[in-house]
Amino acid sequence: MLAARFYEPYAGLEIEEIALPATNRNDVLVRVESCSICHTDLQFIDRGMATIGQPPIILGHEIAGSIETPDRNGYWQEGERVIIPATISCQKCLPCINNQESQCTDIQFIGNSIDGGFAQFIRVPADHPIRLPERLSYEDGSIVSNLFIGAYHVVFDRAVIHIKDIMVIFGAGGFGLSILQMAKLRGAKVFIIDIFDWKLEIARALGADWTLNSNKVPHCETAVLEILEQKADVIIETIGAPRTMVQAINLLRKGGQLVLGGYTDNQLPFLAGQLIRNEFSLIGTMSAPRKKAPEVLRLVENGRLKTAPLITHRFSIEDINQGLNTLRMGQSIRTVIYPWLDSFEKNSSSSKL
Ligand SMILES: [Zn+2]
Ligand SMILES: [Zn+2]
Incomplete structure (x- = not known):
């Protein structure tokens, strides 16, 4: 798959062809349809803030996509549209049990402690994605997945x-x-x-x-x-x-x-x-508690929260370094990366921007 990987600060991301992540029976492989860029991504690249996971690592934590390989427990079906909340909590520790998943003692940050969404696919535990309602676009999903839930x-x-x-x-x-x-x-x-x-x-x-x-x-x-x-x-x-x-x-x-x-x-x-x-x-505060996702998605469906004014630019993954530049230069609110060029073209032709 195509992925943009972070190796070291003060350098561009490397666009590389790498192996698909291996999945076990409790994982799903998600085809990333859109992943927007956040200022936190720039903290690693421009300010030298260390990622929790060891580089090379795939950044990007505002992810929407579709199920490519379902889990073997049959919870998901191929092609289902999902968002991936940016933080994964363990569901086992005391804070998780007490409904404080953002304070999980074993929390994982997508695109920081584990590989993120600036790639064509991502592997996550099967109980982590949330269904994206039909009426919402993948871009809506990307904006909800971390920004809106956070x-x-x-x-x-x-x-x-x-x-x-x-x-x-x-x-x-x-x-x-x-x-x-x-x-x-x-x-x-x-x-x-x-x-x-x-x-x-x-x-x-x-x-x-x-x-x-x-x-x-x-x-x-x-x-x-x-x-x-x-x-x-x-x-x-x-x-x-x-x-x-x-x-x-x-x-x-x-x-x-x-x-x-x-x-x-x-x-x-x-x-x-x-x-x-x-x-x-x-x-x-730094988390996107998964439990809040359905509530937030409903608010977007009802039109009470708006994603469109936040989306200013769109780029293919090959041009991700240019995309990072739009944010770096203060020209962008959210720049969306499309890891699949065909969906990028479809979307930009229907774009109102
Ligand atoms: Zn962020
Ligand atoms: Zn936990």
Whole structure:
């Protein structure tokens, strides 16, 4: 099969012909129809953050596809359309049993600890994929598989959010715009900050109450407080940069919640005293709990969550390095990789972009 493999940071992915992954009776082999690129993929390539699994490794964790080789227990049939949630939990440890699968002690991250979706096929345990409803496209599935489920997890599981709470989101990328949509479902008032006007325009179309281009003001926090006239109840930081983490904590009201969701190996850049004095809650989040998938898929089917505004580019797997560039240069929200050229062509001819 064709795969784009990561060998080392500061280099492009290698497009290679490699052997199909071997499956046992409890696995399925999934034909990857679409896999979108996330900023976390760039953290490995551009920032030298180590993958959990040993390179060479196939990155990519926003995967939709169809069952190529069903498991031998007969749960799946060939050709069934599925999404693959980005984290695999063991179902056996205490957190898993207590319905906290995102805190699994043996969690596996697709495209980080095990091979991911920038390839024509992927092997996963048969009990992991979720059926993709007929009305939804593979691209919808890719966006749901990690971004939407992860954002849903932030707004409905990790943070405590009440109607009319003021939420500030740092970053109008894929995760920020997904959290925005969930927060509007929850009834929060959302202020979103980015450095690109075109992304903020999408945020407004998706219901953001306020937006700010932080590059166009002398001091971000001052500009936000002038507009809001109060500090925020909840702040979601999706970038993982020290500067935005400091801005975030400066904008939080006493007793407020700071959620860090931009995966990074940076150290926290603020004083412990600031957190203690203000009784802030510091919340981490990084998972796409599988159990939430059907609920999120229903919200997309009902049109209450929108994937289309997030998809800006499409590339074949041969051109994946060009695809990575669109994200790297800030030109893209989500760039979708098509490991099979024919489906890529079909899709781009019907594309509204
Ligand atoms: Zn991701
Ligand atoms: Zn577990």
